[in-house]
Structure formats: structure tokens, C-alpha cells
Amino acid sequence: xxxxxxxxxxxxxxxxxxxxxxxxxxxxxxxxxxxxxxxxxxxxxxxxxxxxxxxxxxxxxxxxxxxxxxxxxxxxxxxxxxxxxxxxxxxxxxxxxxxxxxxxxxxxxxxxxxxxxxxxxxxxxxxxxxxxxxxxxxxxxxxxxxxxxxxxxxxxxxxxxxxxxxxxxxxxxxxxxxxxxxxxxxxxxxxxxxxxxxxxxxxxxxxxxxxxxxxxxxxxxxxxxxxxxxxxxxxxxxxxxxxxxxxxxxxxxxxxxxxxxxxxxxxxxxxxxxxxxxxxxxxxxxxxxxxxxxxxxxxxxxxxxxxxxxxxxxxxxxxxxxxxxxxxxxxxxxxxxxxxxxxxxxxxxxxxxxxxxxxxxxxxxxxxxxxxxxxxxxxxxxxxxxxxxxxxxxxxxxxxxxxxxxxxxxxxxxxxxxxxxxxxxxxxxxxxxxxxxxxxxxxxxxxxxxxxxxxxxxxxxxxxxxxxxxxxxxxxxxxxxxxxxxxxxxxxxxxxxxxxxxxxxxxxxxxxxxxxxxxxxxxxxxxxxxxxxx
Numbered sequence: 051x052x053x054x055x056x057x058x059x060x061x062x063x064x065x066x067x068x069x070x071x072x073x074x075x076x077x078x079x080x081x082x083x084x085x086x087x088x089x090x091x092x093x094x095x096x097x098x099x100x101x102x103x104x105x106x107x108x109x110x111x112x113x114x115x116x117x118x119x120x121x122x123x124x125x126x127x128x129x130x131x132x133x134x135x136x137x138x139x140x141x142x143x144x145x146x147x148x149x150x151x152x153x154x155x156x157x158x159x160x161x162x163x164x165x166x167x168x169x170x171x172x173x174x175x176x177x178x179x180x181x182x183x184x185x186x187x188x189x190x191x192x193x194x195x196x197x198x199x200x201x202x203x204x205x206x207x208x209x210x211x212x213x214x215x216x217x218x219x220x221x222x223x224x225x226x227x228x229x230x231x232x233x234x235x236x237x238x239x240x241x242x243x244x245x246x247x248x249x250x251x252x253x254x255x256x257x258x259x260x261x262x263x264x265x266x267x268x269x270x271x272x273x274x275x276x277x278x279x280x281x282x283x284x285x286x287x288x289x290x291x292x293x294x295x296x297x298x299x300x301x302x303x304x305x306x307x308x309x310x311x312x313x314x315x316x317x318x319x320x321x322x323x324x325x326x327x328x329x330x331x332x333x334x335x336x337x338x339x340x341x342x343x344x345x346x347x348x349x350x351x352x353x354x355x356x357x358x359x360x361x362x363x364x365x366x367x368x369x370x371x372x373x374x375x376x377x378x379x380x381x382x383x384x385x386x387x388x389x390x391x392x393x394x395x396x397x398x399x400x401x402x403x404x405x406x407x408x409x410x411x412x413x414x415x416x417x418x419x420x421x422x423x424x425x426x427x428x429x430x431x432x433x434x435x436x437x438x439x440x441x442x443x444x445x446x447x448x449x450x451x452x453x454x455x456x457x458x459x460x461x462x463x464x465x466x467x468x469x470x471x472x473x474x475x476x477x478x479x480x481x482x483x484x485x486x487x488x489x490x491x492x493x494x495x496x497x498x499x500x501x502x503x504x505x506x507x508x509x510x511x512x513x514x515x516x517x518x519x520x521x522x523x524x525x526x527x528x529x530x531x532x533x534x535x536x537x538x539x540x541x542x543x544x545x546x547x548x549x550x551x552x553x554x555x556x557x558x559x560x561x562x563x564x565x566x567x568x569x570x571x572x573x574x575x576x577x578x579x580x581x582x583x584x
Contacts, residue, residue: 076110083265085186087111097185101133101202104185108135112189128156130165131202135188140195142214149174149210166204174199178211190268215239220246223326223348225490230368235326240270240345246328247274251335255279258343261292263307267299270345271307279338281568284532288340288353303347314529318498320491321531323355330364338569354534356566357526358551360489361385366554374554381486388483389496390519393503395476396422397515400507414470423508425469429477430501538566 081087088095091110098104105122108114114122123134136146152173170181182188183206188198195213220234220242236243244258255277262268271292275285291311300306304324312321325331326348331341334352342351352359361381366374398405399413399422414422460478463469480500487493499522506514527541539547547564549555563569 083186084111084189088185088189092185095184095186097183097188097200097205097207099203099205101131101200104200105133107185108189112193125150125154127153127169128165129158133200134197135192135200135207136197136212137192137195139216140214141197141212145210145212146197149212165201166206166208169199169201170208174208174210180209181206182209183207190262193268194270217242226325226327226330226364226488228363228365228368231364232327232329234328236328236348236350238346238348240272240343243328243343243348243350244272244274247332247335247341250328250332251276256335259289261289263292263295264297264299267301269300269303271300272343274335274341274343276335276338279336279563279569279571280340281338281570284354284568285340287532288342292342300344304342304344304349304351307342307344308351312531317525317529318495319357319526319529319536320360320489320495321355321529321536323352323359323489324349324491325352326350327364333367336574337563338567338571354531354567356531356534356538357492357536358538358540360492361487363488371554371556375552378552378554381488384483384486385492385496386483388480388487388493389500390503391480391483392426392476392500393507393515393518395472396426396504396507397512400511404512412472414472417470420468421508422470422473423504425473426477426504427501429469429473430497430504433477433481534566 079087079090081090085095088107088111092098092103092107098107101124105114105124108120108122109116112120114120119138121134121136121138123136125132125134134150153169156173166181170179182191182198185207188207188209191209192198195211195215197210197212199208199210201208217239218237220237222233223235226235234246236246248256248258253276257275257277259273261271261273263271273285273289273292288311292307295310297310308322314321323334325334331350331352335341339355340353342353344351362378363381366377366381368374369377395412398409402413405412420428460474464471464474484493484497487496503515503518506518508514510517523537526537527535529536535541538544539551544565547566550560550564558575561574563572563574565572
């Protein structure tokens, strides 16, 4: 009895020591990628021919047995021990059931000596199937939503594309609405977004390259362009920057990718254009631009872009040329007012001699104990707080909150003498111009410029306005969007292109693509469009 108890105690100590060694090994692991983690645990990235070894590695690398949604279903198919590895919630149930139904009824006699080849070529009824010999690649594909079948005795896995993702139906973007036009918009699924663009651009030259970014998130990024139109140097530059990223991941999708590849630092103005409309992205691709799709994001980045691109809206091209031009001019006036109306008004109040006779009515008619610049800053921050509150307020309450805030801030503040009437009026006009800016990022940058110009005018009068405006133009001129001038066609000056910015020409008169894209094919249509078949 003593010998047996001694052996039991020794085995218990040995097991305890083994567990402590495993825990110590887990604590010492400092892998930065799936491949490094696999090599750490099984000394090779190859798929093991032992199903038990594969299962043990998956337990350490992906948390099999700990994460409730990581599934490894062991089965015996045609006399072979197998394991089906997938993520619960990513796999389509109907496809999985059809595959398993086919494999379950197989007998040993139906398989050749090469079980892997028989399963792959004859008995898996699915289109997208491949054999993968690297365990890291297999795990990454499963984490993307695919399923993998391991066979005991085989040093490879059969990977099947059975993925499906939680997805909402395409709906019109809330910030790019149009009266006439399509009502579909991008969603958070990369494949659906590319399909929406390919539906509009049925060109064999339309390419959509797939790149994965992030050691941990391995986010799918697609670079889309038309091969025989786009500037290849530009595509190569974007591709190299994306592939060269060595970061942990992109949990915030497109915005983090923009910061990583554009490197604009503290520059307030957007150097890429975002759009949630497939028709807008398709139109830019046909112009020779590059579109970058990021999985889990409903916005697409368009590069390169200019300041004037960010001022245009899809509605202008959904109306007649005359009405489109009118809408474009109204929008330009609103954007100008959002930047310069308040500084110019404050300058005319400080220097009444600058006012033309027909603007003699400008200026505060009532006095306040608070300086005008302080009033402007208070109203600016009040509008920002109101906007932030509206974003975080449930939709049914947002309208009521806005009405109450407008009454309290506008009416009561004026009656109590906190603000003068003109400050509230011109601030409201500037805010409307900011909200009329098609690009949300451009509107925020213009608001910052307005604040800086207000402070410059208050501190340095006319000199502050002149120097501030000059520095703004220099800032926009010196920065480039992927080797393209940000103020094109104003700087460098291109009269023909500037006319197309100021006026929305009819379709048949727009025969050339924008020259700043450096496209390989600069023509939109045949030189003799009238030579049609009779």
C-alpha cells in the first residue's frame, strides 16, 4: 500500500510540475503574429499529421476550449479521424450541413489511398475550396470566416469558404442624400461594397486588389482602380505604403489607415475624400482615381483629392447643367461664409471706414458688457456643444432638444444682454454654411480656420486677417494629396479645369478626365461622338 501511495504521490507531483511548466511557457510567450505563436508551440508552421497535436496547438494559439465560439468538431469520416475547425457565427449553416451530409455517408471503399485528394477533388460539394499546408495561413483564413478540415495522418488542411457575416441591407447614406438618384449605400462588408461598385463599372480593366493589414486584426483592405486609366505610379505608391505598414491592427478601419498612409500629421484639412455612395466612388474611379475599401467600414477613401473635390455633391450631377451650376455656386457661397463671414464682419466693426455705403447698416446696434470676440467664442463653443449633444441624443429627442437649445441660447441670451443680435445672426449663417459643406471633415477644418481668423482679427486687426488668410493659402498650397496639388486647378492654374469646377457642364461636353490624375487615357469619349451607327 505504501508503494502504491508513493507512486500516486509521485505521479501527482509530476503532473503538477508539468502544469506549472506549461503555465510558465504561456507566460513567457511574446509572439507578435499567428506564425510566431505556432512556431513557439510546435516548432514548425507546417500542419501536423497528428490531429491531437493540431488540437493542442489550436488550444494555445486561438484559445480552443476557452473561447466559446471557436469550434473543433471531431468526426470519423470514411474510417479517417477528422476535425472540422471553424468560428461559430461566421459559417453558413446550410453549406456546412450539405458538406457534412455528403461526407458522413462515405464508406472506406469509396476513398483512394490518398484521403486528402479524394476529399478535395471528389466529395466536397463546394466551389471555393483549397488545400493549405501552413497552419498559420489556415488559422488566419478560419478567423476570416472560412472553415478548415484536418485529417489525421495528412500534413495539410482543406479550407472551405463557408463564411457569412452579420450585415445590414444597403441603404441611403445619411450625410450624402440626394433628391434624385440611387438609394443604395455602402455597408460594413467589404465584398458587398466592391460588388456595388462593380455593378456600375462593368469594365474588364476594373481591378480590386486585396491586402491584409495588422498583425493581430488582419483587416482586409481592397485597392480598386481601372487598369488602363489610372496612373500606375500612383497605384504602386499606395500599394507599397499599405503593404509596408507594420502595425497591430485597424480596429477603427479607414480612419486609422488614412493616418498611417497619408502622414499628414497635424494638418487640419482632409487629404482624402470619403464617400458612402457607390455612384460617387464609381465616378471617381472612371476619372482615374484610386478607391480604398476597408472591411467593417461603410466609407470608401478616394485618392488623390483636391479642396474643390471636397466641395462637390452628387446632387449637382443629378440635376440639369444649369441647376447643377446654381447649386454648386450656392454651396461655394455657403462654404466661403462659413470661413470668412464672421472675421469680415468683426473687421468692419473694428474699422467702420472699410464698410461700403450700402453696408452701412452692418454693426451691433445694441451694446453688451462682453467683448465681441468673447461673444463669438462663446457662441462657437455653444454650437459645438449643441452638435455633440445632438449626436449623442436619441433621434426622437434630438429635434426637441435642438428647439429648446435654440430658444434658450438665442432668444433669452439676447434679451438678457449676454449677446447682441448680430452675433447670433451671423453665427447662425456661418453654421448653416458649415453644415452645407458636403465633406464633414472639410466643414470641421473650415470651422477651425474661422476661429483662428476671429482671434487674429481681434488681436491684430486688419493685419491679422491678411496674414491669417495668406497663411491659410500657403498651408493649402504646400500640402499635396499623393503628389497632386491640393488647390488644383487654382494652383497650378488651369483655366479649362477651373471652369469645370465652377460650372457643371453637360455630359457630352466633358470629354476629358482631370489632368492632375495623370491618367494613361485622358479621354472620356470618342473624338468624333457623332459617328454613330445608322
